[in-house]
Amino acid sequence: MGFLTFAVDWLKSPQQWSGPDGIPIRVLQHLEYTVLSLLIAAAIALPIGMLIGHVNRGGFAAINTANVWRAIPTLGLLILMVVLLGFSPLTWLIPLVVLAIPAILVNTYEGIAGVDPDLKDAARGMGMTQWQVLWRVEVPVAVPLIMLGLRTAAIFVVATATIAAEIGLGGLGRYIIDGLAANNYGEVAGGAAVIVVLALAVQVIFVGLRRLVVPAGLREQVRASR
Amino acid sequence: MVWSWIPQNWTLIWQYTLDNALLGLVPPLIGLIIAVPAGIACVARRWLYAPVLSLTSAIYALPSLALFVVLIDYTGLGNLTVIIPLSLFSLCILIPAVVDGLRGVDDSVRQAATAMGFTQLRRLVQVELPLAVPVIIAGMRVAVVSSISLASVGQLIGVSSLGYFFIDGLQRSFPTEIYVGIALTIALALICDLILVSVRVVLTPWTRGRRAQARPFVVPVPPPVGAR
Amino acid sequence: MITFEGVTKRYPDGTVAVDSLDLEIPGGKIAVLVGPSGCGKTTSLRMINRLVEPTSGRILLDGRDVQDANPSVLRRGIGYVIQQTGLFPHRTIEDNIATVPMLTGTDKRKARERARELMQLVGLDAATMAKRYPHQLSGGQQQRVGVARALAADPPVLLMDEPFSAVDPIVRASLQDELIRLQAELHKTVVLVTHDVEEAIKVGDLVAVFRPGGHLAQVASPERLLGAPVDDYVRDFVGFDRGIRRLSFFPAADLGLADRAILPAAAQVSDAIATAKQEGEPWLLVTGEQGAPLGWASVADLEGMPPLSTLADVPLAEVGHTFRPDTDSLRAALDATILSRTERAVAVDADGRVLGTASYERLRDAIRAAEEAADRGGAPAPGLAPGAA
Numbered sequence: 001m002g003f004l005t006f007a008v009d010w011l012k013s014p015q016q017w018s019g020p021d022g023i024p025i026r027v028l029q030h031l032e033y034t035v036l037s038l039l040i041a042a043a044i045a046l047p048i049g050m051l052i053g054h055v056n057r058g059g060f061a062a063i064n065t066a067n068v069w070r071a072i073p074t075l076g077l078l079i080l081m082v083v084l085l086g087f088s089p090l091t092w093l094i095p096l097v098v099l100a101i102p103a104i105l106v107n108t109y110e111g112i113a114g115v116d117p118d119l120k121d122a123a124r125g126m127g128m129t130q131w132q133v134l135w136r137v138e139v140p141v142a143v144p145l146i147m148l149g150l151r152t153a154a155i156f157v158v159a160t161a162t163i164a165a166e167i168g169l170g171g172l173g174r175y176i177i178d179g180l181a182a183n184n185y186g187e188v189a190g191g192a193a194v195i196v197v198l199a200l201a202v203q204v205i206f207v208g209l210r211r212l213v214v215p216a217g218l219r220e221q222v223r224a225s226r
Numbered sequence: 227m228v229w230s231w232i233p234q235n236w237t238l239i240w241q242y243t244l245d246n247a248l249l250g251l252v253p254p255l256i257g258l259i260i261a262v263p264a265g266i267a268c269v270a271r272r273w274l275y276a277p278v279l280s281l282t283s284a285i286y287a288l289p290s291l292a293l294f295v296v297l298i299d300y301t302g303l304g305n306l307t308v309i310i311p312l313s314l315f316s317l318c319i320l321i322p323a324v325v326d327g328l329r330g331v332d333d334s335v336r337q338a339a340t341a342m343g344f345t346q347l348r349r350l351v352q353v354e355l356p357l358a359v360p361v362i363i364a365g366m367r368v369a370v371v372s373s374i375s376l377a378s379v380g381q382l383i384g385v386s387s388l389g390y391f392f393i394d395g396l397q398r399s400f401p402t403e404i405y406v407g408i409a410l411t412i413a414l415a416l417i418c419d420l421i422l423v424s425v426r427v428v429l430t431p432w433t434r435g436r437r438a439q440a441r442p443f444v445v446p447v448p449p450p451v452g453a454r
Numbered sequence: 455m456i457t458f459e460g461v462t463k464r465y466p467d468g469t470v471a472v473d474s475l476d477l478e479i480p481g482g483k484i485a486v487l488v489g490p491s492g493c494g495k496t497t498s499l500r501m502i503n504r505l506v507e508p509t510s511g512r513i514l515l516d517g518r519d520v521q522d523a524n525p526s527v528l529r530r531g532i533g534y535v536i537q538q539t540g541l542f543p544h545r546t547i548e549d550n551i552a553t554v555p556m557l558t559g560t561d562k563r564k565a566r567e568r569a570r571e572l573m574q575l576v577g578l579d580a581a582t583m584a585k586r587y588p589h590q591l592s593g594g595q596q597q598r599v600g601v602a603r604a605l606a607a608d609p610p611v612l613l614m615d616e617p618f619s620a621v622d623p624i625v626r627a628s629l630q631d632e633l634i635r636l637q638a639e640l641h642k643t644v645v646l647v648t649h650d651v652e653e654a655i656k657v658g659d660l661v662a663v664f665r666p667g668g669h670l671a672q673v674a675s676p677e678r679l680l681g682a683p684v685d686d687y688v689r690d691f692v693g694f695d696r697g698i699r700r701l702s703f704f705p706a707a708d709l710g711l712a713d714r715a716i717l718p719a720a721a722q723v724s725d726a727i728a729t730a731k732q733e734g735e736p737w738l739l740v741t742g743e744q745g746a747p748l749g750w751a752s753v754a755d756l757e758g759m760p761p762l763s764t765l766a767d768v769p770l771a772e773v774g775h776t777f778r779p780d781t782d783s784l785r786a787a788l789d790a791t792i793l794s795r796t797e798r799a800v801a802v803d804a805d806g807r808v809l810g811t812a813s814y815e816r817l818r819d820a821i822r823a824a825e826e827a828a829d830r831g832g833a834p835a836p837g838l839a840p841g842a843a
Contacts, residue, residue, distance in 0.1 A: 002299040071371050071415035073378045076408040079392045083401050122540025125505055125613075126554050126603075127530030140544040159289035163379055167396070176295050180383065185299065192292040203287045215544035217587035 003189050010190030021174075023194055030171035030198060033161040037093060038154055041100035046146070049105045053112025053142070054134050062109055066102035074099060074160045082167040092164050099160055100153035107149025111142030140215050147213065151206040158199050172198060228402045243410055246387040250374030250414065253309050254366055257316025262362075264317075265324025266350065275325060282318035290315070290379050298383060308380035308387075315376070316369040323365025327358025360433060363426040367419050374415045378407070388414075455481045456502060456611070456643065461511035463497050463668070471497040472668035474511065479660070481516070481610075484637055484644040486654040489664030489671075489691075495647045497668070499613050502645065503532045515611065530554055533604030533612040533642075537619050539596045541588035547573070547599055548584040554607040565606075572602040577632060594625035598632070605640075614646040618653065630657050651692055655680065655699065663688050677703035681828060701785035704824035706777060709787055709817065711801050711810025716741060717765060719748060724761040727753060737796040739773075740765050745807035747773045747800050776800045779809065784821055787812055 010016065016023050052058045077095045085091050115138045123137045139146075165173030175191025178184075232239065268275040293311035301307045331354050339349045381389025391407030394400075426433075456479040463472040472494040479485040487495040500506040501513055504525045513520045520528055541550050549556075551572055552565035560568075570580040576598040588596055597617060604612055617633075618626045634657055637644060648654055654661045655676040663671040663679070665687055672684045680700035683689040689696075715735040717726055719742055730738055730753045738756075740748045749770025759768060775790040779801050790799035791812060798811040 003296050006299065067367075067371070067419070068412065068416065070368070071375050071412045071419075073375045073389070073392070073408060073411040075378050075381070075389055076392045076404055076411065079396045080401065080404045080408065083396060083399055083404060116538075116540075118536060118538040118540040119542060121505065122534065122536055123542075125503055125529055125534035125536070125540075127526045127528070127532075127557060129526050132557070137542060141542075155287045158287070159291070162289040162291050163382070166382060166393075173289075173291065176291055177382070180295070188295045189299070192295045195289055195292040196296075199287045199289060199292075200284060203284065217542075217544045217546065217589070 003192075006186045006189035007193040010186040011193065016190065026170060026172050026174060027194070027198060030158070030161055030173075030195075033092065033096060033164070033169070033171055034154065034157050034202070037096035037100055037157050037161075038150070040093070041097045041153060041157075042104055042150065044097070045101045045104035045149075046108055049108025049146075049149075050112055050134065050139065053109045054130070054138060056113050059109050059113055063106055066106045069099075069102040072099075074156075075163050075166065078160070078164055078167050087168060091167065092161075092169050096157050096160055096164075099156050103152040103156060104146075104149040107145050107152070108142070111145030111149075112138045114145070115141045141218065143214050144210070144218060147206065147210045151203070151210075154202055154206060155199070158195075158202055162195055227405060228400075231400075231402050232406060239406065239410070242386060242388050242390050243414060246374060246377050246389075246411065247414060247418075249305065249308055249312065249377035249380060249385070249387055250370060251418065253312035253373045254316045254320075254369040256309070256313040257320045257369055258362075258366065260313075261317055261320035261324050261365075262355075265321050265328060268321065268325050269328045278321060282321055285314050286318035290376050291382060294380060294383050294385075303384050305385055307383065308377060308385045312373045312376060316373060319369045319372070320362070320365045323362050324358065327361030327365075328354055330361060331357045356430070359429050360426060363422055363429075367422050370418045370422060371415045374418065375411060378411060455479065455514075455516055456485075456645065457512075457514040458498070459512045459514065461498070461501060461508045461513060463494070463501065463506060464509045470668055472501070472508075475668070475670060477662060477670060477673065479643065479645055481643045482641045483659035484633075484646060484657055485660045485662065486658035487645065487647045487662050487664060488649065488651055488654040490666060491649060493664035493666050494668030495664045496615055498664075499615055499645055499647045502611075502613055503529045503534060505529075530558055530607060531609050531611070533607075533609045535597075535600045535604045535612070535614040535617045537616040539588070539600040539620075541596055541599060541603075543588055546585050546587060547578075547591070548580075550588065550599060551603045551606050553603060558607060568606060569602070572605055573599075575605070575636070576602045578602070592625075593621045594629060597621060597625075597629060601633075601636075610643060612642045612644045614644065616647055616649070619648065619650070626653075633657055663691060675703075677828060681825065698785060698788070701788060701821065701824075702783045704784040704821070704828070706779045706782045706784050706787040706801075706812075706820075708823065709779060709784065709801075709812055709820040711779070711812055712798075712816065713810045715739060716808060716811070718742075719764065719766040721765050722761070723756050723759045723763050723765065723768065726751065726765055727756050730756070737771075737798070738765075739798075739800065739808065739811060740768075740770055741808050744805070747776065747802065747808050749773055750796050771795060773800055776802045776806075777812075778802060778804070780804070784817065784824060788817055788821075791817060 011023075019025070049062075052062060074095065077098070078092065081091045081095055112134075119137055119141065120133060123133045128136065161169070161171050162173035162176070165171060165177040172191055172195045175187050175194070179187030179189075179191060264278070268278055290311055293314070294307055297307045297310055301310065335353065335357070336349070339353045344353065377387045378389030378392060381387055381393050388407045388411050391403040395403035395407070458475045458477040461472060461475045462470065464470050475494075475498060477498075487498060489495050497506055501508050502515070502520065504520055515528075515532075542553070545553075548566050548569040551569035552560075552562070555565040555568060556562065566584075570584055573580040573584065578595060578598055583591070583595070588599070591599065597620075600617070604614075618629045621629065630653060633644075646654075646657065651663075658676055660673065661676055661679050662673045665671040671691075672679065672688045674682075677700055679688070679692060680696040680703075683692055683696075715730065715733045715737070716739045717729060719740050726738055730736070736753050737750045738753070740751050742748045749772055751765055751768045751770055755768055774795070775793050777786045777790045777799060779787075780803070787799055787801075791797065791814060794800070798813050800811055801809040803809055
């Protein structure tokens with residue numbers, strides 16, 4: 001168990017837990033990148049996904065674009081940004097946001113467009129306006145898929161923020177990149193361990209969030225359909 | 227963009243493209259070889275699926291770089307260190323695809339096969355798996371494209387791929403190299419995607435003419451850990 | 455009242471769903487649009503609440519063109535029930551039912567109170583079901599919720615698109631009965647679409663038969679449809695044994711009953727034999743103390759009995775089905791006659807007392823008279839539950 005030994009030894013050292021290079025600061029940085037990018041991506045992708053889902057057009061194009069998107073190498077994109085833009089917050093923000101958008105957009109589209117047509121028909125037939133159909137029927141029913149999109153986006157962003165240390169960004173990837181450069185496997189192992197814990201913690205948060213926002217009537221139904 | 231750089235470095239470009247293709251294609255294949263029996267098991271034993279799904283979703287959430295460096299201590303700085311984590315990611319995508327594909331087989335078809343005297347194994351091989359092919363290939367498309375794109379991260383621990391051009395381009399502040407790396411990664415991914423679509427068309431002649439379902443992107447990230 | 459004036463729906467690809475439809479749907483009645491799939495019946499229904507917009511022509515709701523109303527406001531005043539129920543999976547039953555009142559600004563507590571009343575009205579237990587979610591209910595219960603939801607804002611008009619097609623035959627029959635019962639109480643203007651001609655005949659006051667291509671084939675009361683289909687298409691569509699089915703619409707009240715050859719159980723066997731000989735009947739109906747039918751005694755059996763014994767000692771054949779002239783139809787009377795081994799059916803009153811017996815001859819005369827009256831234009835008797843054979 002070489003990795004664990006290295007990781008535990010490094011983590012036990014008190015100097016890792018304080019100062020500007022300390023784990024708490026790095027975790028906060030990592031979360032800052034993640035949350036900020038996710039919020040911006042959601043602010044862009046949710047309305048667009050809801051719109052094209054509601055009118056049910058352009059979905060095919062959106063899905064195919066998203067598929068190409070997936071092929072973009074994140075490391076290449078980050079490095080390209082730093083070579084072109086130099087170092088500014090936009091250098092990391094643009095790639096992170098760009099990477100998070102397709103997952104949110106496509107899932108939101110799928111969720112809204114996939115709402116049972118009978119439900120929409122009933123909603124309209126009872127006299128709901130387009131706006132009411134969207135907010136009172138389509139969005140609540142699509143919430144499980146929308147949450148899945150946000151969660152997938154979060155996975156991308158956490159992972160990419162790790163790689164972003166290569167272009168000089170803070171966050172937990174620093175330990176790996178610096179450790180590799182200094183041939184210090186203890187630091188690399190410790191950093192990787194913290195990242196694993198953080199990534200899992202983010203997932204747990206999304207599980208909790210999902211519990212919170214998925215309407216009760218849908219919960220068992222979704223579970224039953226699995 | 228310095229176009230002349232491309233012909234001058236043709237051999238290098240070709241070499242790294244092949245390396246990247248290897249890193250991008252081997253993991254989905256390994257994933258598939260494991261995912262098919264695993265998926266079958268999850269369909270046969272329903273209780274198995276929830277914990278498997280929780281596990282795969284947890285693995286899928288881990289950053290590739292973290293997994294690479296964890297493995298360095300065990301497998302050194304070779305291809306294997308990149309191939310193992312990418313195979314795991316592929317597995318996480320493919321197990322749900324296999325399960326969804328098998329479960330998506332119309333129950334009446336399954337019952338008809340049983341009624342005509344198919345044994346369980348025969349029914350699986352001759353009826354259920356062929357009908358699940360479209361969904362499994364949809365999963366393969368996601369797995370292959372992701373692996374090709376993620377392979378470049380391996381360059382950070384020195385495993386060669388098109389990522390070489392990113393690191394080299396960064397050190398030399400030379401955008402051309404980076405453009406070429408990105409373009410080739412995307413091109414490689416799209417070519418493999420196209421091949422997979424063709425494979426599906428060949429393997430499932432009965433779906434021709436029907437509108438193919440265009441929903442390859444929704445990564446089947448499983449339901450919450452502890453949903454039960 | 456709903457009026458279609460030359461309404462046509464043509465889709466961009468050239469298909470004509472509805473072709474210059476003229477139709478008047480009376481207020482307070484159940485009108486059924488029936489026909490094979492692709493005949494434009496659902497399109498016609500959906501043009502009333504503007505879920506589909508007509509290409510040309512007008513639809514008037516109580517004299518006002520529906521095109522002049524805001525679609526959302528129009529729809530809130532029209533109940534709408536669809537086959538797959540369209541219940542919102544994320545809302546409880548009571549909130550589903552309260553949807554339209556809450557849309558129109560009724561406060562939540564009041565709307566829910568109303569929802570619970572409606573649940574009782576459609577036969578659902580509010581105490582146990584109000585807080586449940588749609589997927590926890592059976593198909594029939596979901597459809598009841600769908601009807602309650604459509605009734606929530608007390609709209610004068612109710613549109614029902616194949617409302618009972620997705621449930622099994624037994625549940626369907628009970629939902630149809632429920633609709634007839636509700637309608638007797640509420641007197642809505644109901645437009646119901648179905649492909650099932652039996653359903654149309656059972657629940658409709660007026661049936662509009664569509665033919666493929668969006669044309670009307672015939673508009674008539676169910677009885678007229680069975681008695682006088684306008685052409686081969688309607689005849690085939692209405693189906694086999696329409697003559698017998700039509701009898702459901704003729705009351706048995708006018709059936710002349712015979713009160714001969716009926717004796718109380720206390721009568722002596724010798725008297726009974728004399729009566730039978732005099733009437734020329736091989737069977738005697740034996741009644742009990744309250745006048746209830748006990749069974750049939752055959753003259754052949756009576757002749758083997760001691761002359762001083764009473765009919766109570768004689769072995770009796772079962773009475774079988776009886777019918778009630780005041781509520782049943784000629785179809786029920788005919789059915790009871792066919793099933794009786796004596797070729798005479800027993801008519802009883804509300805308390806089960808024998809009123810008389812009906813024979814084939816009497817039935818034949820009554821059927822002929824009823825058909826002639828109907829063909830002269832006499833309306834079928836009101837209040838008779840169609841299909842209650």
